[in-house]
Amino acid sequence: MPIVTYILRDGERREIGVPAGTSVMEAAIRNNVRGIDAECGGCLSCATCHVYVDASSTAELPSPDESELELLEGVAAERRPESRLSCQLVMTPAMSGLVVQIVQKQG
Ligand code: FES
Known part of the structure; x- marks a missing residue:
């Protein structure tokens, strides 16, 4: 099963097996990873x-589509080149091997 590492706001790292077809957001919610609101x-x-x-991530990621890029313009935390939804x-x-950092604020 693919592995995702979440780096929490306090620096704690949580490594979670995420079934293919499940989003990084859904897996966070199901596993009580704090800091992803997903309203x-x-x-x-x-x-x-x-x-x-995270820079340590070894995952091959699809590029964000236009809709994601548009929505990223309105994020609450600083938007960075490595920002994704x-x-x-x-x-x-x-x-x-994906490693994601939870941003400091979502809304
Ligand atoms: S959960 Fe709302 S944009 Fe991702």
Whole structure:
């Protein structure tokens, strides 16, 4: 099963097996990873599932589409080149090794 490491706001790291087809956001909610609010439930309208892809990440990620890029313009925390919306990161085997940092604020 693909592995995702979440770096929490306090620096704690949580490594979680995420089934292919499940988003990084959904896995966070199911596993009580704090700091991803996901107010819209993954329908790409809230931007409260913002994460930073960590430099140590070895995952191959799909590029963000236009809708994700547009929504990233309104995130509450600083937007960075490595910013992604975790509801749009749907796991595949090639994405195993993904490391994401939870941003300091979502809304
Ligand atoms: S959960 Fe709302 S945009 Fe990702």
